[in-house]
Amino acid sequence: PAFTWEVRANDRNYHRQFKKRFAFCLTKQKYAGNAIKTAKYNVFTFLPLNLYEQFHRMANIYFVFVILLQTFPVISTLPWYTLLFPLSCLLIIRGLRDLIDDIGRHQSDRNINSRPCEILSGKSFRWRKWRDICVGDIVRLRKESFVPADMLLLCSSEPSSLCYVETTDIDGETNLKFRQALLVTHQELVREESMAAFDGEVTCEEPNSRMHSFTGTLAWRGETYPLDSERILLRGCRLRNTDVCYGLVIYAGFDSKIMRNCGKIKQKKTKLDRMMDRLVIIIFVVLLVMSLCLAIASGFWARMFQEKHSYLSAFYKHTTPAQQAFFNFWGFTILLSIIIxxxxxxxxxxxxxxxxxxxxWDLEMYYAVKDIPAKARSTSLNDQLGQIEYIFSDKTGTLTQNRMSFRKCCVNGTIYGNFWWKQVCRDSRDSRVTWSHRVEKKLDFCDVTLLEVAQRDNDPVLREFLRLLALCHTVMVEEKGDQLVYQAASPDEEALVLAARSLGYVFLARTQDTITISELGKKKVYKVLAMLDFNSDRKRMSVLVRDPQGTIRLYTKGADTVILERLQRRGPNETFTERALDRFAEETLRTLCLASKEVSEVEYSDWSRRHHEASILLQGRAWELDKLYEEMEQNLQLLGATAIEDKLQDGVPETIQLLKLGNIKVWVLTGDKQETAVNIGYACKLLTDDMEILEEKEISEILEAHWVCNNNSSGSGEAQCSSRSSQQHPKASHHKKRAIIISGDFLDKILHTGEVLKEKRRLWRQLACCRAVGSEQQGSLVEKAFVDLATSCQAVICCRVTPKQKALMVQLVKKHKKAITLAIGDGANDVNMIKTADIGVGICGLEGAQAVQCSDYALAQFSYLQRLLLxxxxxxxxxxxxxxxxxxxxxxxxxxxxxxxxxxxxxxxxxxxxxxxxxxxxxxxxxxxxxxxxxxxxxxxxxxxxxxxxxxxxxxxxxxxxxxxxxxxxxxxxxxxxxxxxxxxxxxxxxxxxxxxxxxxxxxxxxxxxxxxxxxxxxxxxxxxxxxxxxxxxxxxxxxxxxxxxxxxxxxxxxxxxxxxxxxxxxxxxxxxxxxxxxxxxxxxxxxxxxxxxxxxxxxxGKTTIQQKIRLKAKREPEPSVELRAHVSHGSFHRRSSYAFSHQEGYAGLITRGDSLR
Structure with a gap:
């Protein structure tokens, strides 16, 4: 992006001189004020603008046209009020509705623009309103206040100028985010006088809608400092756990990122709406045809009448039969127009x-535990709730509770945390089977053997395992009374830190360059040298620390698919751990691998230098850092694996069973590993033991047969097609119960992901097709064949899929099957899927409110879906x-x-x-x-x-x-x-x-x-x-x-x-x-x-539809009860796992600067 946005601190006159063109030769201020206006009308524009919008409807234009015809006496057949009266009622009612909505927007704008804030004026801060803020102003924010504009954080009352913000109104996430001021502004801007004298100049990219991206520089006193999103406070954030902070306004008003993202939401139309549009056109065409026929008949009748009654010719001397027919055509058009x-x-x-x-108002869908009612956020899609054919569901937080409990672990080839220890834990509450008295009651993990081994402190691998859990995370901590309260980016992270705490390795505090933990009662301070941040491509995070003895160690945790391939060696311990991962997955547990290595001083010095150079780049910074992270995270030593349980929500199996009986197919799209998702599928009755499970190998064979059937034109090919298609055609075998289980990598070869031809050629090469596939039409056959196969199955589970792939799956079914789809999820990664589906349902869960904010309907539990639909x-x-x-x-x-x-x-x-x-x-x-x-x-x-x-x-x-x-x-x-x-x-x-x-x-x-x-x-x-x-x-x-x-x-x-x-x-x-x-x-x-x-x-x-359907009830066989149990993989099941570590990227760089110890 072009770095043409220049902001000078405390210099309003500088910004006022710049103009920009916005329409023809009209200009306006380049730097917008902070007042916003979301209302559409004012006193003078309401009537013309509202009428203009209403007459975008073709039906209204048609009726006005007919009313204008009525003004001509020669063709008018109805009084003027017959159409004007109902049209006026329609316009008035819709206008009043729009007016009421806009009055609410005006009130909201007024409330927001009138919020108080403190702006630096002269050498002191004075109370003003949000609308008075200009670009370049320095604003003081206090605890619990909202950020009024996009600002560069200059300093705060926290040590090292750390700042805690909540972004619920921006991205729906409820966990705290952390921002950090530059060291130079933190040290220099300590008094109001120094802020008044501050004349730094920020050069950055033009205003844009990229919420998580910012690139710029601060020039001050002859030095240039790089800026990124970690230094920026976005408008709409709320200041938490920070008494005071100061910021320089970079983008104001409609230039702020949140306002740039307030685009129009695509209007969804139901199946009946689209049919109604077509029917009105049909009625209009029929009306014109009838008017034309009647007009022609009137012409013939007029001629016959004139010939038969020639003595009345004086009455017809001014009009011929043709003219009479012409006038009557318009007369009949007016007369019959009320049929529309x-x-x-x-x-x-x-x-x-x-x-x-x-x-x-439905109390049956009211969740009293959290006081959450059902909410219809869209009022025009209700009838489509009765036509759903496919449901696309997230797993974590939607089918499951998203309440993570540390259940098991495997350390040095030994599995700890067997469930039979639960009774021991219940019977041993007085003796406390955990190390720390600060452990919360909600901790479910309990294994006396593991605690005893940890207390003996004679197992170096277990020591490193627990130390990693206490060090390698982005959790923040504060002390309330005698309890340590953790602020975690995800429930997974919190569960791991709590498990380490229960076993004697307690995370106490962190500063910008240290982490303090208690190891079996001994307090130790580790110097943080680097945080290798998590992102969805890396699927892991690492921390590079120097221990109290001066040794440099790298601790890494992540998905087993990325950790196992980076190990220094593969021995018996690694083999046992892989088997343990399989067992954990069969028990529907979310898995994670832990590894570490020692780093020499020479290796670290060279890597640190290159890491610093990459971190100050303005272009290609992320790519260079990823290369360095990849270089460091090699030759690891496996410590073990963790298993976290995410329980099913209440009523999920019964709900899925009812939906299946209603001919609604449920597809689960999840980021979890295959075995975990499959066993959740069995637990919730999505999969049954009598189903034939099709995996990638079988699917490839079926698609290959389908390709041959559609492309082999020779006689022998047709015979071969006939013999193979009877068994493997995507639409064959409807009498069998089938389920499909595929991964995101396999989907990449089918879905339209941007490299269409490349991916589809690769797919067909893997399917042993000799034919060249080079056209979009041939590629579409792949998609259609897959959709035909998937929709013929009773269940589909897609593992390791990205948010984009979730949306593309929905789009694929809509495109090829013309089916009505519903997507349901609870996290920000489900938003794209929810927006793409015909109906989007958001679950009010633990992953924030963004899914709800983008949904058409909001529910507290997945089980309420049965009542919403049925x-x-x-x-x-x-x-x-x-x-x-x-x-x-x-x-x-x-x-x-x-x-x-x-x-x-x-x-x-x-x-x-x-x-x-x-x-x-x-x-x-x-x-x-x-x-x-x-x-x-x-x-x-x-x-x-x-x-x-x-x-x-x-x-x-x-x-x-x-x-x-x-x-x-x-x-x-x-x-x-x-x-x-x-x-x-x-x-x-x-x-x-x-x-x-x-x-x-x-x-x-x-x-x-x-x-x-x-x-x-x-x-x-x-x-x-x-x-x-x-x-x-x-x-x-x-x-x-x-x-x-x-x-x-x-x-x-x-x-x-x-x-x-x-x-x-x-x-x-x-x-x-x-x-x-x-x-x-x-x-x-x-x-x-x-x-x-x-x-x-x-x-x-007995031919009524209701009686026909009720009769099926008597024929329905009783369903066997389903209990949660391990289902051993069969056929071509193979374990390449998913990732159970679910926080967002960007935290590592933030928490390495600042102090969370109170």
Whole structure:
């Protein structure tokens, strides 16, 4: 990056002279102020901006277009208010929602910008507000305060200017981070006068969104000092355990890294949303076709009429039949435009919102232990919860508790910590089977033999083993009373340090260059020469120390895959340790290898010099340091291995079993070793003993056979393909229970990781394919073949995968199977996967809140997933589908009569109904019963939903709403409108007499009433779950129809505006006539009999979906109970382990400077 960002301390005038162009020739200050504005509108821009945003919706533009057509009297067939009124309601409701949201943003901006802070002004600090901060200011922060801008840490009240910060609001992680000031600023800037005189100049990269990266220099008094992210306090951090610190503002306001990361989140759309968009387009096209056909018919009718009634030619002399057809086309377009359901969208949003409240209020998903309720963070995805086909789950913290307990270890070939010692520990509490009285009660490890060996202190390997646990870590410590409280970057680290403490090796304190520990009661101080930091590529960390005797030693811990290959020799001890690692993995324990070596003074002096040179580089620093770390971490001596237990969460096996019965496949994507993940799979019922386990060798053979089948065009090749594919085709053997277990390295050869062709050529070479694979299309065949194979299996476990690979796995299934996916995790490494999936669920766990912050739904336990999907998801899908079905039905049933009326009115686009009926039909007359169905409908209770998970298949197969269902709904609505119209027409044609009601207005009221009652009866027949609100909603529809009919058809209203209220007393005249009432009743009966007959037939023959699924319950075999036990690897299982050490990189360089001893 270009180092063009220059910051001078205590010099605001210098920064104000710089401008930058942002639009055409307009300029603004290069260095932004610290005030932020996340609100979208102000008093003057709300109306135009909000309308501009709302008219980005094509439906709104269409309705405005139709309203504009209504302004032309020659083609207008409906009163102006029939579309303007519902459109106004829609715009107002959405506008009010946006306004309320923006008022909240304004309030939040005001609160943040008005936070108090201390800014150096002159020679003293004065209280100001955050918005007053400028680049180059020096700010004083006090304990528990938030950092107002991105700042260079100058000094702090802690020894060596160490600073403790919490970054929960930035990355969601709850553990403390550490920052360190430069030594020169720590020593020189000790008073306010010296800070006021400070004139250093920082040169660094331009503002960017890289949260964990910063490169720059500080020039002061003729010297230049390198700066990196370890010196920077980011906006949004909170100062912890540090009384006072001082910082120089580098980036302010929207230039700060946290604000640069506040980009727009990609809006997720559900399957039904996408289908709805297509259906509205289909309806619009059908509307235009009907308008065109009716317009053409009107032209022919006009010509025939003129020829037959030539004496009326004076009325047609200004328009030809073609012109008449043209005008009628637009007239019919206006008349039929109300068939597109405008009010459906706003009603849908309300249903989504209320169903989200149901999730939030569900006490069955409330975790009382930690006071964590379920939270629907997205309100527009509820129905998709009922259509999930694949669940991608993290293991640690999601399936397991992420509460690490040191259970076993192997030292010098001897295994300690067998579980039968637990009873001894319980019976020996008074005698204390641990060394230190400070050991917390939560420690689960207990082995009297190991403690006795440690106390005798005659085993040098065990001594080095425990010493490594006490020295090689990034834990910080503080003393509270008589207890040492550890701040660890991960639960693994804390468990290892606590285990060492229980065995007599107690970590006491650290400074920037020393670590103090107590070895069996003797305090020793080790000088820290270097910390070789952890990262996801190295999979290990090391510490280089000088012991009190002057000997230099390197202590290393990490994954066995990286430690074992760096050993000086392989002997019996190493063999025993590898076997112990296998045993630990079979018991679902997380493993770690420990090693050390002695370093000579000559080797260290040369390495230290090169290490210092690499550490001050501005370009390629990390790469050079990694090379030096690799050089030092060679020829190690193995000390042993540790085993940490991460227990299953409550209810995980039962939940996975229910999800499998609901035809939901669960894939586990984890960074753990294969054996650990496999045994967790057995423990949680994801894997069963009757499954055929496919590993990388078998998968390669199957993919090879699939490749041959798809690429061999010769006759012999086809015969070979036929014989092999019957056994090895990815989609074959569906009757077998299969599971796939693969590693991240194998996935790299399949997934699209950036070197597509290279990786795929390598894969096919390994599969012994002679054909050249060089195209993207051929590479895609690899992916599709793998996905076909994986999705045909009952379970998939991917071990040793990176966060990027997790997201790519999700993307792969979405791409090739078009399936609805759900990803669930609890850590920052799950965020990418959660964002990629159709539904993202965050677990409120011990790894911070970032997964929750990026999720669509937040839960406290994995077991709550069964209720979220099988109850709330299925209900939401049922409700939304029924709502859509009946909304379309009632629209077609009530309004298609306009088309039939055209055939009897000379195709003149004359509206059948009163304008107010058209305007209020979808908003008031029929909205409330359909709304009630969308909010409260249930086919079975929550208990039955969990008892019969097979019911969930309905949503996966789109049974309740699809193009076929829409077509049936359309025909049903058309038939209802036909019956309502033609029964009334037949009755009115023969209705004569002095008191007979046969006028146009009464006919329109009769058809409208028949259609309305038929729609309400259809909803009543199909409602399965009745509540008081359901009855109220149906009654409200009838009452609103009567009320508005009285108001809009009153004589007084007609006298005031006869053009608007043009149906005076029409309802009273028609509906008080017994003959009309009989006609309405006849229409209701005719429209209801078919639906009632179908309902009775399905009930009597048992063809309802629910009964079909419930019958499967009786056929289901009882599931055997599953207990946690070791499953010995078979087939091609081989142990190349995962890594149980799970903190982030960057801590080593931080903790080597500063004092944590209180």
């Amino acid at each position: 359901p405008m009010s459906m969208y706003i009603t849908l949003e309300f249903i989504y919102l209320v169903n989200s409240f149901f999730i939030n 109850v709330h998801g299925r209900w939401a899908y049922l409700r939304i589908c029924k709502f859509l079905r009946y909304f379309f039905y009632k629209t077609f049933a009530g309004l298609m009569a306009q088309v039939w009326f055209a055939f009897h009115s000379g195709f003149t686009a004359q509206p059948l109904y009163e304008g107010w009926f058209l305007a209020l039909y979808n908003i008031f007359y029929t909205a409330s019963p359909v709304l009630s169905m969308g909010l409260l409908e249930q086919d079975v209770s929550a208990k039955r939903s969990l008892e019969f998970p097979e019911l969930y298949v309905v949503g996966q197969q789109d049974e309740l709403f699809n193009y076929r269902v829409f077509g049936i709904t359309f025909l049903h609505g058309v038939s209802t409108s036909l019956c309502s119209f033609y029964i009334a027409l037949w009755a009115f044609e023969d209705h004569v007499g002095s008191k007979a009601v046969g006028d146009y207005e009464s006919f329109a009221v009769t058809v409208a009433t028949s259609a309305l009652l038929s729609v309400l009866m259809e909803i009543i027949l199909d409602t399965k779950f009745w509540t008081v609100l359901s009855f109220v909603m149906v009654a409200a529809s009838l009452l609103l129809f009567c009320l508005f009919s009285f108001l809009t058809q009153s004589i007084d209203a007609f006298r005031i505006a006869p053009a608007i209220f043009c149906f005076p007393d029409a309802s009273r005249n028609a509906l008080t006539d017994p003959y009309v009432l009989l006609v309405v009743l006849l229409s209701l009966v005719v429209n209801t009999i078919p639906s009632l007959t179908i309902h009775l037939y399905h009930t009597m023959t």
